[in-house]
């Protein structure tokens with residue numbers, strides 16, 4: 001590597017907005033067109049001990065208090081933070097399919113937790129250089145395939161999540177809102193444009209920390 005750090009790019013939004021598809025295409029584009037190393041991580045990471053428990057929570061077979069669920073989601077990120085710093089330091093971009101923003105938005109919207117209490121659990125994690133907020137009207141999301149499969153896939157919850165994203169989180173300059181109502185190719189073009197614009201601007205700057 002040539003001494004430049006990798007960047008941290010987060011995809012955020014409600015369920016069924018197309019984040020995973022868009023994140024995968026962005027990964028491929030960075031690797032093949034920009035020819036730079038990149039990895040894609042999904043949170044929650046369902047393969048670790050915390051993630052396996054969260055998986056049963058999300059499928060509805062385990063009950064947890066809101067606080068315990070929130071702290072597990074945060075722990076699920078913290079347990080990978082050293083690896084995350086190493087990747088970024090080594091020059092690899094890291095694309096995140098959900099991050100701490102989902103953590104706070106869902107815990108507030110679905111479990112009624114206090115926002116400030118929620119934010120504290122993720123304080124000190126690396127702060128993304130760019131957040132691509134894929135915005136989709138929950139009414140439309142609810143008509144997409146498999147909506148309703150998991151615990152938080154309910155219209156009222158998704159509406160509150162969206163409001164929280166827009167009112168509380170969508171305020172910093174590194175957030176870009178992209179309408180996920182457009183055809184997927186258009187969404188991808190806008191993601192690429194935002195990444196292209198971000199790269200030269202942030203690379204010589206150190207990463208910040210949340211929040």
Ligand code: TMP
Nearest residue numbers: 015043044073098099102103106107152
């Ligand atoms: P997924 O569909 O992206 O795998 O995410 C599963 C659900 O978990 C989704 O409804 C959002 C929710 N979630 C939280 O409640 N807290 C978190 O910290 C994260 C990452 C996701």
Ligand code: MG
Nearest residue numbers: 015016150153
């Ligand atoms: Mg989901």
